[in-house]
Amino acid sequence: MESSKITVWQFFVLTLSFLAGTSFFFIPGGLIAVAKQDAWIIPFWAGAAGIAAALIWIRLARQYPGMSIIHICMKVAGKPIGGLLAFLYITYFIQLSVFITRNVGDFMKQTMMPITPLTVFHSMFLVITAYAVIKGIETIARSSELLFIIMALTFVLIFCMALAQWDWNHFQGSFRMNVWESLVETRNIFGFPFLESLVFLMLFPFVQAKVKRSFIWAIIMATALLSLTTFFTIGVLGVTRASHDTYPLFVIAQEVHVGTFFEHLESTIALILLAAIFIKLSIAYYCSVLGLCQLFRISSRFWVTIALILLISGLALGYDNVVENIEFSQRYDFEYTLLYSIFIPCLLLLVSWIRKGWGKRREEPAS
Amino acid sequence: MIWFILLFIVIFGGSLTLMIRQRTEKREIVLVTTLLLLGFADWMSVFLNHKFKSSKVIALLIDLVGL
Numbered sequence: 001m002e003s004s005k006i007t008v009w010q011f012f013v014l015t016l017s018f019l020a021g022t023s024f025f026f027i028p029g030g031l032i033a034v035a036k037q038d039a040w041i042i043p044f045w046a047g048a049a050g051i052a053a054a055l056i057w058i059r060l061a062r063q064y065p066g067m068s069i070i071h072i073c074m075k076v077a078g079k080p081i082g083g084l085l086a087f088l089y090i091t092y093f094i095q096l097s098v099f100i101t102r103n104v105g106d107f108m109k110q111t112m113m114p115i116t117p118l119t120v121f122h123s124m125f126l127v128i129t130a131y132a133v134i135k136g137i138e139t140i141a142r143s144s145e146l147l148f149i150i151m152a153l154t155f156v157l158i159f160c161m162a163l164a165q166w167d168w169n170h171f172q173g174s175f176r177m178n179v180w181e182s183l184v185e186t187r188n189i190f191g192f193p194f195l196e197s198l199v200f201l202m203l204f205p206f207v208q209a210k211v212k213r214s215f216i217w218a219i220i221m222a223t224a225l226l227s228l229t230t231f232f233t234i235g236v237l238g239v240t241r242a243s244h245d246t247y248p249l250f251v252i253a254q255e256v257h258v259g260t261f262f263e264h265l266e267s268t269i270a271l272i273l274l275a276a277i278f279i280k281l282s283i284a285y286y287c288s289v290l291g292l293c294q295l296f297r298i299s300s301r302f303w304v305t306i307a308l309i310l311l312i313s314g315l316a317l318g319y320d321n322v323v324e325n326i327e328f329s330q331r332y333d334f335e336y337t338l339l340y341s342i343f344i345p346c347l348l349l350l351v352s353w354i355r356k357g358w359g360k361r362r363e364e365p366a367s
Numbered sequence: 368m369i370w371f372i373l374l375f376i377v378i379f380g381g382s383l384t385l386m387i388r389q390r391t392e393k394r395e396i397v398l399v400t401t402l403l404l405l406g407f408a409d410w411m412s413v414f415l416n417h418k419f420k421s422s423k424v425i426a427l428l429i430d431l432v433g434l
Contacts, residue, residue, distance in 0.1 A: 095425070098421060292398065298392065298394065298398065299392075300391075300395070303386060303391070304395070304399060306382070307402035307403045307406065308402060308406075309406075310402075310403060310406030310407065311402055311405055311406035311409060313406075314406050314409035315409055317413050317418065318419060318420040318421055318422060318423075319420070319422065320418075325422075328422045328426065331426070332425060332429050336425055
């Protein structure tokens with residue numbers, strides 16, 4: 001296995017960028033469509049569920065220090081069943097990479113370059129990401145450290161400029177949400193972005209110290225940011241407009257006017273999104289490659305990374321349009337992610353506890 | 368499509384030759400070959416207008432389980 005190490009701050013930035021990076025673009029519209037003026041409350045309970053899930057993953061990782069989820073599966077469930085579980089995790093990481101790649105294509109085609117074929121965006125982005133993956137987790141962590149600052153500053157700048165269009169009247173009719181109905185209809189927010197951060201089970205062994213604290217803080221920060229972005233979107237665009245746009249934050253940036261000097265900042269916000277997607281895709285892609293290398297005990301990542309470009313770019317064309325993509329996310333994403341993020345880790349924890357209990361019983365009569 | 372097939376054959380042959388010359392492990396060659404062939408099959412399904420939809424497979428499985 002790779003002997004790279006990442007610092008606590010780098011791990012925090014990676015987690016925060018992974019969680020908040022793309023979700024503040026894709027999530028608010030859907031939330032506002034369901035929960036109207038109260039949509040900003042939804043990230044809080046999703047974040048709480050994310051923290052609960054994170055505690056399960058950390059517990060599992062602490063039982064097997066220095067091991068990734070692939071190694072843990074093999075260790076707990078043995079070679080045949082553990083291998084199958086590890087393979088399932090790898091397919092999940094690949095599917096996640098496919099989903100993220102498709103998001104880049106859809107976003108670029110809809111907003112910036114409608115005539116360019118989707119494959120061009122997919123292949124160009126995948127080649128850059130593959131280069132980062134070949135270079136390793138340290139490179140990804142360092143580049144995300146740099147990009148994070150640029151992303152944060154630009155986001156704050158656009159946020160401040162758009163405040164000129166803020167209208168408190170957009171919040172009239174607040175606190176009338178049907179909690180259970182909203183919970184069910186917006187359940188995809190549990191999956192994307194919170195539960196899909198299970199990919200970090202692959203990266204825990206690389207972190208030098210304080211995994212739990214930085215991971216939980218990153219989830220808390222991401223929850224707050226997501227809620228703030230949704231609140232901001234409602235305040236600036238209003239419920240009707242925000243719920244009818246696929247990318248409401250992009251529309252906000254399009255309408256920013258500060259005199260005649262600062263206008264049409266949509267390209268700037270598109271750049272932020274591309275940087276965020278780069279970080280997220282790098283992590284998912286890296287985990288797929290690392291998982292394959294660990295499962296098949298391969299020492300070099302180069303050829304596996306190159307071969308995966310073809311598969312991911314092909315699978316990313318498997319959606320007919322952005323509506324199909326959104327529909328899948330709303331209907332199946334939560335259930336799909338639940339299996340990998342809660343069900344299998346709990347099963348692994350249970351088996352390891354039972355095994356430890358048996359081991360102690362055997363030792364007692366012998367002593 | 369013909370250009371894609373030609374390009375694939377060139378890349379596939381080239382990478383295989385390189386891997387064999389570099390004395391890459393056998394299982395790595397097998398894994399890379401499998402991944403490349405899977406990718407190729409997926410791209411062919413796109414070209415032949417019978418797209419393989421991974422999301423549809425997942426949706427079918429979830430519906431089958433009844434979640």
